Amino acid sequence: MSLTSDTPLRLAPVNAWWRKPWLFWLALFVATWAFSTYSFALYKAFDARWIVRFPAALQLPTESWVSEALRWLVEDASFGLFTVRDLTRAISAAIEAPYTVVRSALATGFMDGQGSAANQIAPELSWIAVTVVMVALGRYAKDCGLALLVGACFVYLAVFGQWDSAMITLASVLIAVPLGAVGGLALGILAFRVPVVDRALRPLLDLMQTVPVFAYLVPILFLFGFGPVAALVATIIYAMPPMVRVTILALRGVPEEIVEAGRMVGCTRRQLMWKVLVPSATPTLMVGVNQVIMLTLNMVIIASMIGAGGLGFDVLSALRRLDIGGGIEAGLAIVVMAVALDRLSQAFARRAPTVLADPGQSYVKRHPWLITVLAVVVATYLAGLVMPGLRDYPESATLTTSAFWERAMEYVNVNYFDTFEAIKTTVLTYLLLPIKKFFTGIPWAWGIIAIGLAAWKIGGWRLGLMAVLMSGFIAFSGLWDKAMTTVYLCGASVLIAYVIGVPLGIWAGTNDRANAVLGTIVDTLQTLPSFVYLIPVVMLFRVGDFSAMIAVVLYALAPAVRYAAHGIRSIDPQMIEAGLVSGCTRRQLLWRIKLPLAAPEMLLGLNQTIMLALSMLVITALVGTRDLGQEVYIALTAANTGQGIVAGLSVAFIAIIADRIVSALAKRSEARLRAGA
Template identity: 75%
Template sequence: MIWRRLIRPGALFWWALLAATWALSTWSFQLYKAFDARWIIRFPSGWKLPMESWISDAMKWLLEDATFGLFTFRELTRFVSAVIEAPYDLVRAALADGFMQGQGSYAVEIAPPLSWIAVIAIMAILGRVARDWRLAALTGACFLYLAVFGQWDSAMVTLASVMIAVPIGVLGGLLLGIASFRWPWVERALRPLLDLMQTVPVFAYLVPVLFLFGFGPVAALVATVVYAMPPMVRVATVALQSVPEEVVEAGKMAGCTRRQMMWKVLIPSAAPTLMVGVNQVIMLTLNMVIIASMIGAGGLGFDVLSALRRLDIGGGIEAGLAIVVMAIALDRVSQAFSTRLPSKVAGQDVNFVRRHPWFATAFAIIALTYIAGLFLPPVQSYPEAATLTTSAFWEDAMRWINVNFYDTLEAIKDVFLTTLLLPVKRFFTGIPWAWGLIAVSLAAGRIGGWRLGLLALLLTGFIIVNGLWAKAMITVYLVGVSVLIAYAIGVPLGIWAGQNARAHKWVGAFIDTLQTLPSFVYLIPVVMLFRVGDFSAMIAVILYALAPAVRYAAHGIRSIEPQMIEAGLVSGCTRRQILWRIKLPLAAPSLLLGLNQTIMLAISMLVITALVGTRDLGQEVYIALTKANTGQGIVAGLSVAFIAIIADRCVSAMARQSRERLGLQ
């Protein structure tokens, strides 16, 4: 049976393509020497397009000479900066800096920021309003942790960024989602743009934003909004399209205008799904805080980044854990709001305090802590003498691991390098660019038809004509190995969780934790244990990309109709046969979607691992950021995005074909 599958015409095509690629990869250098044709292994420099200089010149013109008649582009960016900076300064003053009068050394504080007790109480109240006292205790404990472990000031700066970036991202995403819902041509126009925004690496956002808005918190907020908004657009569009037809008909029968239908019927009906988008915006915003600190965001992100640069293990882990704790609190509260049932509205004759008891309680706590803080400084600011630190513990723990397990860790790293990473790297980096262009186009065309093949040809050609083929192959090799291992670990875990209720609970908690951790946090222990290099990058990527492989596998197994399993049992199938002959084939579409998301997360994380010594397209983007080279950053970022788009389209086509074979919609 297996032999017949391997020699089917479809399988023979893939075997022939793989054999040709392996042969050319192995003998490309010998062919170059035999024919004295350097172009076989390196794209001729005379054929390269000067796209980097074109983009850099265009950005320079945009900033210096572009005008819209009434105002210039520079004036537009300054206006945007002012619009964002005003509320940011207000929120940051309320949370971290206090309200000042005057500038520089002449500045005088006229009002302190909110007391740490008030902020913790407000967050606990949010948890209670969102769900119950259990969530209130968790949220309050998370923010109390920030104060007790000396991370309060930096955490409040980060929270100020979140409180500005999230509303802008949510509102902008909602408006674009409404436009996509109302006008199909808007959705068609936005789809490729959103694909680019979600696949272009994070560092690539920072280069043009830094060029246009300068160094500082405003530039960081702009980059954060651009990064975090796309999921809200997609969720808003799907949520509005998913409102039951009966609800829409009821609105029409009630005589709603188009505006009333949108804001009084559709959006309230779609609110639970829209809150999922809000949750995604919050988590992506927190994921961005460390990266945005490179262009002036400050806060916890800057603490982690500076600790990484100084190799301060304890300080880096403490700041990283503070981001994790804040992410857990905000994630749980936003998830609770997404499933919250409408509360009973008090009558109009009831006074304000009884109509809004929790708002009144929060206001009273703010007033009381402000007055008490004037006389008792510990009420206003958490006493420094009472702070705890785990820095020494983490330093000692890492030192103990390195001293006692250094040889074991190095042996594991050497085994992976010699048996897996280096051979795969030699294979991909040896592929001649001309054959690579042909092979990618043929493979994509075979999977998704001639349109997908043409798209792959154009996107791969863009990478080649910009002289980035070699770095692109290193990117593909690292992503490929990381996805292979993450998928090999994640799918069995997901299958186990999908078939066992207790395992589902524990595995779900583990995956929730992994998804809550900002991407940079993975780098800290990995670098401390394995130093810099491809192996460290691979470990960080696997940890970051593992979650969707587990989630989609578990979802695919749990969503199988019980009747199908019962039919297998009646037919006398063993448990192993039910798994391999029934469950896995029926879960194939979900498994492929999990593979798709694993690839996307691996690519996004790989660019961040440029900080630990990789030599791929991610490093190209990072170098462009350090040099403020807009053209180089955008070209390298687009190259990463194009690799992600090709992979996304191919895996999506395979998932679609799998659903069609199974008769699923």
Template identity: 75%
Template sequence: MIAPGALFWWALLAVTWALSTWSFQLYKALDARWIIRFPKGWQIDFEGWISAAMKWLLEDATFGLFTFQDLTRFVSSLIELPYDLARAALADGFITGLGSNAVQIAPPLGWVAVTALMMLLALYARGWGLAVLVGACFVYLAVFGQWDSAMVTLASVVIAVPIGVLGGLALGIACYRLAWVERSLRPVLDLMQTVPIFAYLVPILFLFGFGPVSALVATVIYAMPPMVRVATVALQSVPPEVVEAGHMAGCTRRQMMWKVLVPSAAPTLMVGVNQVIMLSLNMVIIASMIGAGGLGFDVLSALRRLDIGGGIEAGLAIVVIAIALDRVSQAFARRLPDAAPDRGAGPLQRHPYITAALAVVVATYLLGLALPALQDFPDRLTLTTSAFWEEAMRWINVTFFDTLDAIKSAFLTYLLLPVKRFFTGIPWAWGILATGLAAARIGGWRLGLMAAVMAGLIACVGLWDKAMTTVYLCGVSVLIAYAIGVPLGIWAGQRAGAHAWVGAFIDTLQTLPSFVYLIPVVMLFRVGDFSAMIAVVLYALAPAVRYAAHGVRSVDPQMIEAGLVAGCTPRQLLWRIKLPLAAPSLLLGLNQTIMLAISMLVITALVGTRDLGQEVYIALTKANVGQGIVAGLAVAFIAIVADRVISAMAAKSRERLGLT
């Protein structure tokens, strides 16, 4: 006998399959086009309304003493000044005058100086091992001719990260102190983290124009939400006895925050800083589309020219910077506080690293006057691997063309195209109803209503077909990533040796900016849905592995001991004890895999997908604010529904296991 719950899901799937399969024939028989396409007369012109509102903001909105355009210019000037200083110090040098009258009054920091400063930072954070790794990363940039572009990218990160960290910490403190602020910010943060990256670029390009300032604004908006969430959780997690000790010591409210809570939460806050750094680096690459320049522009240009060697070289330079910044920020997250310095010590003893940094800057500047090689790495000594990568890709394509083409054809024939036909054939009316019913069954009527409303809004703006294409690509990619990631995570969770190797592999995947995945995939498989799927799987694999390994390792040893006493074999221990108890972690891993897959899908619009990501990308190329925001919100709605449904499943799983 089939359980009522299972019967519901089988019935829902059967009706959906039947309608998807026969919707076109039904439309033909009844001469009712509205069955397969939302009627144009019913569509809501959100796109036009948003475009008109943005035009009004920019041209007519006023706050009395100043206009909205004055406000955007003021914000631009606040960001542009420190950015110009950072870029002058790292890339362009300090210049006076304009145009042909421009004169350089001081050169930028040379490659030796920047490398030495980064090594000092790494030495302070952990020790010589990390310092050597970071030094090798920056020497690589100089030796392989990527220094100038890398310094432009680094200048953007140097400005975006402090703004993102300080802004996120301030909002996190507000969330900690005021419950209504946290409740109000939660949906805003959800939207900021689920709206596609490209969608940020469209209104920002409209408001701030083309250039590095727009790129920095987009970077801060994209990178700040994790810091807000981490800061809120970190402050809420400070042990009550620490807070009580602060009260007993007579701390004021301000002292309690800055001398008790923030220092106690510092290790967790540094995890948020690490996230801001990595997201800023990722976004700076994408923001090269609106004038950020640097390595991101090099990668984008190489993709457009199909320059395999140049694209891989620039991509590797991005990876090198990401590794260096990631390892340094992680080291600061784990670093213990310094011991109090001796009161009788002089400034040199109290601040040895700052002293050494100043000495490095002065020494390299003076020596660089006599030895230009210390300032600019000699061109005759630079190396290039461009020809090697070109030849390697050519050899792989020639040697394994039939094999790669067979793999691609098999996936398209037996997986991608059938799933695509299923999702794109679902009539919009039934899709809305089925989404609401499924969500209500899992999380209650409120979740069901929210899911149905969001699905309805997607249909109302005429994006149902593209949304279903997004769901199909995301679904297939998540399925494959999860099928690969969970077994890897289980293996890593049960064996210490495997955990080290798998952990290193996943760290590498998480360090790579999203753009980098597109280069080899496009070179091997060309553009299309299959290439997009491969890039998404690689990008979204990490959380599936991490959460599976964490879930298996976190099973109560007493439960395992009880299983052994009952005579369970290793296979029975895994399937009947470890995996059921790890179910909440596995579901959270699924949630994060879906979120990363959706964010990557928008970037894969560059390799020819015809989904919501392409809609956002087209809006960016046309500077169509309404189109970009509407398409971005449609992606966000899909992500929010998936997030809420998976979270409800995880909560039910914890409740069933008695873990709440």
């Protein structure tokens, strides 16, 4: 065909390089690698130190601002009739009163006076009474099997000499869990009813769930001082957000037919909430209570650093003394208590409504378990007044495994030291150090640009702008180097956890027996408080980045396995059948059908793995890491509120950026699946 002046010139569409995803990511990676590798050379060539280090003249005094703001809040701020100091004292009194009663009933007995002049006017409940109460709760919640498990756990605490510390921890749990659950329920109901509150709570909950655990302790210590009440306040704040989220989801998940039935019978708004919505959502709400219990146990141990006492203090003091046997014994006691409380809360979450007893029967016949438990409690209490062995487990009958653990660790270190050192050196040399060199070499200016570009490409300009502002806050606060060390440790740990967890999850998703075994292991890993992971790691590998990485991988492995298995098992069987009919081999079935369809679930697992890794990484500051977690820990020991809050916010911003990017990837993956369907 000949071209004339009237023939329109048609050019083939040209896709710019930034419209081709693989070219964009390749260019971004190459540019980041080049800047990371040659940043020092650029600094030398242009005599520009700011390329490598953030200019001190531009650094904002964020720590001073935060410290001054908190000091003003506590010392000068007033709300008319009361000051912040009056408010914190009122909160302390409201929490301290029930805590003192519960702690006295379980651990110390009821005292008259304070300090060395205090006299015991009534003893605490006997170990037999507490154990019987827990056994009855297990039987009521599920069956005799659970009752036996819970009873065995509490007998273990007595037999192995951990009873007193365990009861102090249990007292904290019994106060923090109801307050956290009720507070979370109230906020969740308010957010469900008022959309403005819901929108306001979302970023606040994101921040609360991403701020590292230690960072909670710094301002709480400043506001409430040192002691168990401050520890309880920190625990309640930390454990409440999951209950709020679960409450909102549970209430929204009540079928519309049930709500309409409530309206048709004339329920008022209040009756609809408390007699229809909340009862219907109770099974899901109990899942939230289970989360509150687990987070409370996790935080109670960490809160021992500001005066909570109990098993957490025993673990912490053992780590400080390098007391291997004592640390492992206290850690096992924490695990035993966590298992008992976790199984109890799960059983209550799944418990079916019971048939009401015949009201014509006597109260004793209608409630035989309750009467039996009360009789045992009263009988053992009275008998314990004259027979101390019934109240306190005889010290002469206690067992200890401390020497066994000491010998076991000594045997392992003597016989396998070279093997562990070889593994440690290999991983450090070929994995951790190259990743560390890459991330810590990224200049702050290019790092902010690269993070913004990546977030923009995945989630749009809003996500890109948010990433730039948050990473800019870290840089302008003078924490860029610490943040890159945090990213390096988190990235390496998540990589290893995901490489191990996803194949295990795929195996569990395709094999029922593997699913049962791995499900038990994952449940156990998620039950263990994060503090417990440090004990064996420190004993085997001592302190440093490698030990931190091992602890983080163990703690963050569970969601990678669980979400991968769930994603594989939730695939429509018809899709599998279609692949088999079309002649797919097992390998093709996995790579072309199962993995693409399970991608959204697996990305959510990656999200949760990153969140757990970041939360654990801050705790590993105790084993010598030099990242943002160490900044928070130093701030806690020095009571520097500004330093602790700024470092905690920096960790939270890293977590939020990662969360939003991975969530955007999951949404895009889900959208592609819908479009393909």
